[in-house]
Amino acid sequence: MEAFALSGVIGALSFALDLTEGQPPGHALRSCMIGMRIAEELELPAADRSDLFYALLLKDAGCSVNASRMAALFGADDQELKRTAKQVDWTSRRRAAAWAAREAGAGGKLGDRVGALKRVQAAGEVARELAATRCDRGAEIARKLFLTEATAGAIRGLDEHWDGSGHPDGLQGAEIPLFARILCLAQTVEVFHAAGGVGAAREVALRRRARWFDPVIVDAFAVVCRDAAFWRSLEAPDVTVWEPEELVLAADEERLDAICEGFARVIDAKSPYTARHSERVSELAVGIGEMLGYGPATLRGLRRAALLHDIGKLAISSRILDKPGKLTDDEFAAIRSHPVYSLQILERARCFASIAELAANHHERLDGRGYPRRLGADRLDQPMRALAVADVYEALTAERPYRTGMPRERALEIVHQDVPERLDPDVAAALEAHLDRPRWVATVGVDGSEADTTGQRRNRSRSRAG
Ligand SMILES: [Fe+2]
Ligand SMILES: [Fe+2]
Numbered sequence: 001m002e003a004f005a006l007s008g009v010i011g012a013l014s015f016a017l018d019l020t021e022g023q024p025p026g027h028a029l030r031s032c033m034i035g036m037r038i039a040e041e042l043e044l045p046a047a048d049r050s051d052l053f054y055a056l057l058l059k060d061a062g063c064s065v066n067a068s069r070m071a072a073l074f075g076a077d078d079q080e081l082k083r084t085a086k087q088v089d090w091t092s093r094r095r096a097a098a099w100a101a102r103e104a105g106a107g108g109k110l111g112d113r114v115g116a117l118k119r120v121q122a123a124g125e126v127a128r129e130l131a132a133t134r135c136d137r138g139a140e141i142a143r144k145l146f147l148t149e150a151t152a153g154a155i156r157g158l159d160e161h162w163d164g165s166g167h168p169d170g171l172q173g174a175e176i177p178l179f180a181r182i183l184c185l186a187q188t189v190e191v192f193h194a195a196g197g198v199g200a201a202r203e204v205a206l207r208r209r210a211r212w213f214d215p216v217i218v219d220a221f222a223v224v225c226r227d228a229a230f231w232r233s234l235e236a237p238d239v240t241v242w243e244p245e246e247l248v249l250a251a252d253e254e255r256l257d258a259i260c261e262g263f264a265r266v267i268d269a270k271s272p273y274t275a276r277h278s279e280r281v282s283e284l285a286v287g288i289g290e291m292l293g294y295g296p297a298t299l300r301g302l303r304r305a306a307l308l309h310d311i312g313k314l315a316i317s318s319r320i321l322d323k324p325g326k327l328t329d330d331e332f333a334a335i336r337s338h339p340v341y342s343l344q345i346l347e348r349a350r351c352f353a354s355i356a357e358l359a360a361n362h363h364e365r366l367d368g369r370g371y372p373r374r375l376g377a378d379r380l381d382q383p384m385r386a387l388a389v390a391d392v393y394e395a396l397t398a399e400r401p402y403r404t405g406m407p408r409e410r411a412l413e414i415v416h417q418d419v420p421e422r423l424d425p426d427v428a429a430a431l432e433a434h435l436d437r438p439r440w441v442a443t444v445g446v447d448g449s450e451a452d453t454t455g456q457r458r459n460r461s462r463s464r465a466g
Contacts, residue, residue: 004351006249009256010057010145011239012349013263017060019315019341020067020270022083024194027187029237032056034193035186036242037230041220046244052179053243054147055154059183061262062138062155064270064314066130071318073126076103078318086191089208090127091165131159132168137269144262146255154179158187161212173214181214185221188212193234198225256304256351264307270314271321272401277394282306284390287434288427292382302383305359308352309387312341312360324402336371339363358384362391365422385424389415389431392423408435 014028021027035056039049067078074081081103090096139156143149157171157180164172166184185205193201202225209218224230243249251259264278285306289299313321316338320331327335343360346352352359361375361384368376370388380388396411406414412432419428 004251004256005240005243006251006255007053007057007240007243009251009259009349009351010054012352013259013311013345014057014060015348016263016266016311016314016341016345017058017063020063020079020082020266021060021086022077022079022081023086023191026237027190027194028057028060029239030194030234031059031183031186031190032239033230033234033237033242034190034224035182036239037224037227038182038186038217038220041223042217046247048150048179049244050247050249051148051150052154052182053239054142054145054249055151055179055183056186057239058142058145058147058151059138059155059158059187061141061266062134062136064266065137066134067269068271068318068322069126069130071322074100074103076319080317086188087195089212091161091211128167135159135168137265141262141266144265145258150177150179153177154183156180158183160184162214163211165211176214178214181217185213185217189221193231198231201225251351253300257300260304260307263311267308267310267313271318273322274310274313275398277398278307278310280398281309281387281390281394284394284431284434285387287437288386288390288430289383291430291433292386292426294383298383301355301358302386304352305355305383306387306390308346308355309342309359309362309391310338311345312338312343315341336363340372358387362387364388365418366424367421369422382424382427385427386430389423389427392418393431 011029011032015025018025018027032053036049036053039052044052063082067082070081071078084099084103088095088099090099135156135158138158139152142152142155154177156168157177160166160169160171160176160180161184162173162176162181164170166176188208189201189205192204202222205213205218205221209215249255261279264282268274268276268278282303286299286303289302294302316334320327320334323331339360339362343356346356346359358381361373361380364370364373364375364380364384365388366377366380366385368374393411393415396414397405397408399405412428412435415423415428415431419425
């Protein structure tokens with residue numbers, strides 16, 4: 001197989017993390033370059049820099065795990081909350097309170113805003129807990145990708161502050177891993193640089209020197225601030241030049257599978273409505289593919305596409321994804337845009353170019369009335385049709401916060417209502433044959449209520465499945 005650099009794959013997928021964090025595209029790449037430039041200034045050995053490099057690229061891997069709770073707590077868009085939170089010195093009670101007052105229930109009616117603010121003020125320790133889950137999940141994803149403990153530890157300590165005011169453990173000074181200290185500075189100055197240039201980045205670093213940031217790292221950063229050519233290079237960010245040359249990691253097949261599994265967890269964590277969705281869709285799609293006689297390479301591609309098919313949901317506000325009531329037309333349109341983002345994100349990674357269309361076409365239907373592009377039968381090959389059926393069946397049978405999973409027979413009935421006009425008959429038959437296999441019954445069991453198979457009829461408030 002063609003060899004892919006791990007940095008290219010993770011760099012491409014980091015755009016999905018930027019979307020979840022409400023940051024401009026390329027935030028993770030630019031933070032990585034800034035952190036690596038600081039490491040150069042600090043003269044860190046190359047061997048250490050490789051661990052730092054991947055920590056910088058994956059610093060936001062835990063971003064989705066607290067998105068839903070933040071949106072619910074504040075009654076606001078999680079991406080906007082995360083974006084503005086990065087600009088606030090939240091260790092100052094006054095500034096944190098002003099930020100909460102501004103963001104709670106933003107855009108809503110006064111009564112809703114007051115209610116949201118009361119919830120936030122009552123939350124107290126919740127901020128620490130939200131940060132902790134994010135840090136833990138980020139570290140967990142790094143380990144899943146076979147990265148080092150130094151990388152995982154840096155991601156976990158990303159929000160710790162030099163003076164002990166940070167999260168999740170309130171570590172102080174040299175108790176905080178060095179790489180975590182670099183991550184903390186790099187991500188903050190990137191945000192301020194994007195908003196106000198080098199001057200703004202330097203100013204925030206100096207203002208928070210010895211409070212948020214290690215003074216030695218701030219001093220190294222002050223030197224970096226004078227490197228005009230470096231700052232110009234951020235305009236077209238390319239992290240590959242910053243990976244230590246002799247330690248370039250390759251994304252072999254095993255690691256690519258692990259990346260897909262890791263990002264599936266990031267995707268599924270975005271909403272309690274989709275817990276384990278991507279993983280289960282991948283199991284079903286592979287089961288269908290096996291029944292259709294696909295070879296190992298096709299199955300592998302189908303599995304990866306299934307694991308990543310909803311990666312575009314990371315771009316959609318949890319306030320909309322989790323909304324219990326009826327969706328407005330705009331909210332419905334936002335949800336329906338997620339496959340567009342899936343395509344854009346996956347096309348960035350050369351190693352996923354062959355599965356990008358497959359992943360992104362899971363809501364298209366044979367009659368040309370699916371979304372987002374209304375592609376018809378002539379544009380939908382059988383693996384795409386297999387993924388569409390797996391996605392519908394999983395959505396119907398999954399346990400959701402508002403309902404139990406639909407029983408298998410009822411779910412199959414609903415799938416068959418769309419056969420053959422919208423869903424492929426051979427694929428639907430393969431699904432049934434797969435579900436009849438004893439291994440499936442033994443390992444996964446029979447699933448179980450109602451979800452939308454068409455994305456447009458039935459109750460709109462429930463049509464966020466898949
Ligand atoms: Fe989807
Ligand atoms: Fe889906």
